[in-house]
Amino acid sequence: MNLTLTVVEQKLVPFGDYEILAVKTNDGKIRAAVKWICKGIGLTDDQAKRQVKNIQTDLVVSRSVSNLTLNTNAGLRDVMCIELDFLPLWLAKISITPSMQETNPEAVENLVNYQLKAKDVLADAFLSKQQPTTAELIAMMAQQGVEQERRLNAVEEKQLQLETKQDNIAEIIALNPTEWRKKVTNLINKIALSRGGFEAYRNVRNESYQILEERGRCKLDIRLSNRRKEMALNGISKSKLDKVTKLDVIAEDARLTEIYLAIVKEMAIKHQIKVEGMGA
Structure with missing residues (x-):
């Protein structure tokens, strides 16, 4: 042996x-x-x-x-x-x-x-x-024990951070479409903040729309223009027409809504966004 x-x-x-x-x-x-x-x-x-x-x-x-x-x-x-x-x-x-x-x-x-x-x-x-001497050996063993304990604590801390991150991802994935527009806005705000502040909000929103157009094979600008024309023909005032957004267009199509919600969730996970208090 x-x-x-x-x-x-x-x-x-x-x-x-x-x-x-x-x-x-x-x-x-x-x-x-x-x-x-x-x-x-x-x-x-x-x-x-x-x-x-x-x-x-x-x-x-x-x-x-x-x-x-x-x-x-x-x-x-x-x-x-x-x-x-x-x-x-x-x-x-x-x-x-x-x-x-x-x-x-x-x-x-x-x-x-x-x-x-x-x-x-x-x-x-x-x-x-x-x-x-025995005392010297004990001191050497004690020093190695302290170093080993420090390493174990570091491993445990890293594992705890990983578990917290995994729990947060699970919460994001579990978000359902109920009141999805409010939740999407909250996530977009959080992502913008992670990129430096609310001035990044427009870029984040546009990025989410671009991904939706690629994945959903659609043109949001054309859909938005058509929606406003249709409303105008029905006598809707110009002030109300101006308030119609791409998010309204997405909300009218169940398929696009599902795809868009998945895209925003993916972006939130990528930016390690916490979702405490957002509800399911």
Whole structure:
């Protein structure tokens, strides 16, 4: 049965002008963080990524690699670590090319230094020190517990927001056509406010009409003009004719009414509009 690795000691070990993140695990082995070593040598991001790939694909070195959850400056992170005994082997396989010597001589010097001394420095840092006390282990576990609780709280908060959003969508979809003109106006107002204010109301309304014309295969301007002509022939006054709107035209056609209400609901959902108090 394979042993589940846990960190019993973690430290930043000074090495030259940089530090190496290293750990001791419950199997008694010392492991070093690959990313920290690449950065300490002075490898570029592309060179570091290439080394990570090389480690993962190397028949021998890959056996020494473990991904451990470590407490870094950025919080708990999964960090690729290499066993100390395999560190010199990996470093020896990093080729010092003429191009590297010319363009990055400092990295070449650092690499040679790491190849010769890194293993011994890391070993001394851990083996010359007594095992952490019970109090130190408890403090480390407590810190990890606090970080884990923070993550869980963040997940729960995100889940609560998602459930609230889903409930709001359900309320919008459940709106029925009863007094639909008032509800549509309320939704259009809310959408306009989400876009910056009531000055956006006309644009939102026109957008809803444009979608209706495309989806319902109709021309609201023509229908509105025909409706006013018909009313004029029936002796309706001009003041009343001027008050007839496209919404009146939509209300006269059950099919268009159903399509338009669906369009406004979709727009409300897209803009995450809340509908508390609007009724069904």
